[in-house]
Amino acid sequence: MAGIKDVAREAGVSPSTVSNVLNGKTNMSPKTRELVLSVCDRLGYEPNMIGKSLKVGSNKTIMFSFSDFERKFYLSIIRGISEYVKTKDYDLIICTNKSLEKFMNKAFTNGCIMLDRRCPDSFLLKKAEKNYPIVVMDRIMDVPNIKSVVVNNYAAERDLVQGLVECGYKKFAFIGGFESEDNRERFKAFKDVLDENHIPFKKEHYYDGDYTKKSGYQMARLILLSDHRPDVVVCANDEMALGVIKAFQENGVKIPEDIAVCGFDDTETARMMGVTTVDVPNFERGYLAAQYLLELIEGGTNFDPFLITTNVKWRSTTKHP
Amino acid sequence: MAGIKDVAREAGVSPSTVSNVLNGKTNMSPKTRELVLSVCDRLGYEPNMIGKSLKVGSNKTIMFSFSDFERKFYLSIIRGISEYVKTKDYDLIICTNKSLEKFMNKAFTNGCIMLDRRCPDSFLLKKAEKNYPIVVMDRIMDVPNIKSVVVNNYAAERDLVQGLVECGYKKFAFIGGFESEDNRERFKAFKDVLDENHIPFKKEHYYDGDYTKKSGYQMARLILLSDHRPDVVVCANDEMALGVIKAFQENGVKIPEDIAVCGFDDTETARMMGVTTVDVPNFERGYLAAQYLLELIEGGTNFDPFLITTNVKWRSTTKHP
DNA sequence: TTGTAAGCGTTATCAA
């Protein structure tokens, strides 16, 4: 690997001149510039970004961390981040495992968008205290250097359930995901709307899923065995709703005539299957997260959580309000 | 940000001693070690990986590059890479846009897995000549320092089409994706099997899609307008097959009774919709790609392309052979 | 217009 010194020696100039040429400075004669450029080309010189980063102190790079590979919409989020970052001439590195200690470091990246729920708050707080800017998605942390960008789960689920009530549904079942802020909010909205409408809901009609299709399938079978048949099953996400639909189809339960089903996320499969659900604008959330992160990096100090609004998509697995 | 020197000063030792402690060396007294460790903790010291990388010359990191955000199975590939890399104590960075020049650099990453079709061969060849190890997916490049890990499209599509022939289908239509090695191979297999079975296929029964669901939908409408109704539509991927299915459903065409449909990829939606397709083991391909890359990095010299085998999944959008 | 030299944060060598 040719280094800047090799180029300098070969061109008969000093390393600083090579550096200047390569960084678009104009304080050299045209012929020196040409010469340097041609030597770079001939030697196939590529600047060592590590050396440069060390010297310059920042490398205009942000990082995104996630760890759930079952969610296609993560790709949309990535696309959103990627698009915004490009406009600002920053680079993006995405990281999936425990390399955080290495990459969440001022020396390596200027900031981070965190979507990995396995990364504990305490870790993020530690980084934030060191002035490392972070945007967290799907969780709320209201401290300096951390900005939350979260889906307004509560409002979205409220809209959905209120619509179902207006359709005339009276007997509800809810399939929850694993313990998380998302799930708590979605369930709370569900419960609140039922309460406001004086529709009773018993604990035993809450079924414990884990956001996977399989768990939805299993819970649906339990529902079919129970003596209290709901007329609508509200699922905390689309994957579980798809599992429910599969179980219902296998057991000859007509959707929505016998039992209606709805989800949350508006995944591609849900769309294709005509599932009533809540559309979360994922590209936009990625884009916004990146935008906020760069604002923090450039010195912004607005750390108020940002809520993303959503829309209910009424499709064929429920009546329409 | 506290640096190694700050720690050294605070602990009353030299930077080298701090470095030694932090790198697990044992050439110091236990009490010095303890002291250093406690100071590190108190100051919240984190090693600057850039400084370290510059000194050490390598940072045990590989990179993965992609750019198509419409394919959920990319997440499976990433998971495969991520899993393998973890076992070898390497880090993975994923990169989506034009940051390649920066990251595909010996100083930054030790090697790269390339799945971005927009990255030209010429660029990769240039890197390979500089001894930068690369694993390319979905394209074949048979030169030193580049290993190809590709799906055996030809064999897979042959199996599928041969099965269709055995089902008794006689009038075929093919919807191709955009111009690419994948598409060429899939179509060649399709055509070869028909030829071998003396089943005629005219150019006008090849429809030009672009791998999107929308294009499948549009082509399906064209097919319905044509005077030659096929009894099976073979699509170069699942997305297009889903588009076809949508169009057929809207027009009252029964699948598979009136016209059968099949795809390629075994996406989640295809699975859910019962589409006959070819299952590509994506997790495994990522895993293997990572494995081969690390082999190259450690000095391996087996650059022969590796073909990944696949299985046909017979489902309800076609008869079964 | 060009070159010299210091320094970014670390580790390795070697001497104490």
Next chain:
DNA sequence: TTGATAACGCTTACAA
């Protein structure tokens, strides 16, 4: 058991 020093590849004052 410790520390001084050089070096990794680059940029940037500042000097020439």
